Amino acid sequence: MAYPEKYKYTREHEWVEAAGNIGTVGITDYAQNSLGDIVFVDAPKIGTKVEKGAVFGSVESVKAVSDLYSPVTGTVTEVNEELHSSPEKINSDAHAAWIIKVELSDPNEVGSLLSAADYEKFIAEETGK
Amino acid sequence: MATPAPVSLRKTALNAMHRRMGAKMVDFGGWDMPVEYSGLIAEHLAVRTGVGVFDVSHMGDIQLRGPGSLDAVQHITMNDASKLQEGQAHYSAMLYPQGTFVDDVIVHKLSPNDYLIVINAGTREKDFGWVKKNVQRFECHANDYSDYYTQLAIQGPKAAETLAKLTKVDLGTIKGYWFKWGNVCGLANTLIARTGYTGEDGFEIYIPSDVATSERVWNEVLEAGKEFGILPCGLGARNTLRLESAMSLYDHEISETINVFEAHLDRFLKLEKGPFIGSDALKTIQAAGGPQRKLIGLEMIDRGIARDGYPVLNLDGKKIGVVTSGSPAPFLKKNIALAYVPTELAVIDNEVTVEIRGNAVKARIIPTPFYRRPKKTA
Numbered sequence: 396m397a398y399p400e401k402y403k404y405t406r407e408h409e410w411v412e413a414a415g416n417i418g419t420v421g422i423t424d425y426a427q428n429s430l431g432d433i434v435f436v437d438a439p440k441i442g443t444k445v446e447k448g449a450v451f452g453s454v455e456s457v458k459a460v461s462d463l464y465s466p467v468t469g470t471v472t473e474v475n476e477e478l479h480s481s482p483e484k485i486n487s488d489a490h491a492a493w494i495i496k497v498e499l500s501d502p503n504e505v506g507s508l509l510s511a512a513d514y515e516k517f518i519a520e521e522t523g524k
Numbered sequence: 525m526a527t528p529a530p531v532s533l534r535k536t537a538l539n540a541m542h543r544r545m546g547a548k549m550v551d552f553g554g555w556d557m558p559v560e561y562s563g564l565i566a567e568h569l570a571v572r573t574g575v576g577v578f579d580v581s582h583m584g585d586i587q588l589r590g591p592g593s594l595d596a597v598q599h600i601t602m603n604d605a606s607k608l609q610e611g612q613a614h615y616s617a618m619l620y621p622q623g624t625f626v627d628d629v630i631v632h633k634l635s636p637n638d639y640l641i642v643i644n645a646g647t648r649e650k651d652f653g654w655v656k657k658n659v660q661r662f663e664c665h666a667n668d669y670s671d672y673y674t675q676l677a678i679q680g681p682k683a684a685e686t687l688a689k690l691t692k693v694d695l696g697t698i699k700g701y702w703f704k705w706g707n708v709c710g711l712a713n714t715l716i717a718r719t720g721y722t723g724e725d726g727f728e729i730y731i732p733s734d735v736a737t738s739e740r741v742w743n744e745v746l747e748a749g750k751e752f753g754i755l756p757c758g759l760g761a762r763n764t765l766r767l768e769s770a771m772s773l774y775d776h777e778i779s780e781t782i783n784v785f786e787a788h789l790d791r792f793l794k795l796e797k798g799p800f801i802g803s804d805a806l807k808t809i810q811a812a813g814g815p816q817r818k819l820i821g822l823e824m825i826d827r828g829i830a831r832d833g834y835p836v837l838n839l840d841g842k843k844i845g846v847v848t849s850g851s852p853a854p855f856l857k858k859n860i861a862l863a864y865v866p867t868e869l870a871v872i873d874n875e876v877t878v879e880i881r882g883n884a885v886k887a888r889i890i891p892t893p894f895y896r897r898p899k900k901t902a
Contacts, residue, residue: 431760435852457564457851
């Protein structure tokens with residue numbers, strides 16, 4: 396699975412795509428694959444403040460709960476309601492199935508996140524290959 | 525490329541096979557085991573509607589042999605093994621003197637002086653030590669044959685048709701919880717038991733644990749089940765299948781601090797057979813009016829998944845118990861859990877809440893098992 400160049404990544408396996416002052420956030424293909432069948436997405440309500448590095452929700456597979464860490468600081472402007480009834484969309488295309496959109500407090504913040512190449516290097520180390 | 529198992533973990537003979545086939549591996553009680561292959565839900569559904577195969581070689585096998593073996597089995601387990609006929613098995617448990625669980629087991633009567641006790645993986649050493657210590661005064665030998673067998677569980681409504689291709693033994697003559705010896709995949713004297721841990725029809729076969737034989741039989745089972753859509757299954761599906769069927773898991777529904785009445789397993793408790801380890805304590809509990817807490821089944825009403833260890837609250841927000849196993853149920857398509865609550869609150873249709881990461885989420889007490897396989901119409 397290719398990691399889109401236009402996204403930035405966290406070591407907690409979230410991606411963010413910044414366009415102007417809006418950041419779109421999801422989890423990576425690596426994350427969905429490690430979790431297995433995703434059955435539940437717990438996302439914050441519109442208007443919730445999220446903070447870079449802090450937990451903003453969770454995803455659950457059949458066997459486990461996994462916290463979601465925000466890659467950016469800002470306010471939630473949109474939540475992907477489709478994941479409410481079809482959380483498995485994350486399994487089928489993690490890089491398209493976004494979870495929240497955030498109005499960025501500081502659009503420059505994403506600069507410190509991992510590039511696609513760095514993220515791929517990071518997960519290669521994590522899996523010990 | 526498949527990565528090798530971490531050296532500190534124990535491996536079954538099929539470890540390299542699991543890794544080659546791309547299974548996701550986890551540390552399960554010190555064992556490097558497949559948690560899933562193609563996906564937990566698909567594997568779960570294959571077992572409910574077709575057939576699946578599990579490597580359960582991490583389970584332990586203790587054999588008690590000798591003229592005193594029946595007396596020994598009677599002393600260390602709670603079910604009445606004198607009722608077993610040759611070729612028959614039953615669910616039972618080994619208990620501590622206080623009536624709590626050393627482990628739950630399947631006892632097989634191989635011959636009048638020969639019993640096989642199949643035990644859990646995580647408790648193997650403890651169990652064998654316990655058995656050895658407690659059968660000393662009986663005229664029998666206890667042997668740990670755990671490493672001699674690769675144990676495969678072939679489970680699902682198509683399990684019999686799958687296995688029938690690999691043996692001439694008339695599987696229709698093996699009833700549930702009975703077993704036979706026969707040739708399977710060219711291996712003479714293979715133990716074929718109609719047992720399992722999925723709530724589905726199925727078989728467990730015990731074959732020699734060398735890698736070549738284990739891999740050959742594993743492949744032949746997969747080939748035989750191909751037309752029924754067989755899937756290799758991991759421990760993830762094994763857990764959700766047993767939970768839908770409300771079967772106990774050690775250190776969850778049963779443990780050294782939970783007694784037989786609490787765990788709702790008294791239908792396998794035969795106090796009338798005579799004294800055995802744990803019987804006195806259980807008689808006392810029974811005479812005192814039964815247990816203080818009981819295992820119940822929960823179905824989530826509101827959106828949320830109860831997980832192991834989550835608190836159970838009453839509608840006023842007071843903690844009344846704890847979830848022992850909780851998960852989405854892939855076949856039933858609802859979120860279910862097993863939990864302990866005080867006996868007086870263990871009433872079907874009562875509403876409680878489960879505290880899920882700070883939120884009280886409503887659930888209803890419902891009868892167990894959550895899933896019961898359809899009766900055969902043929």
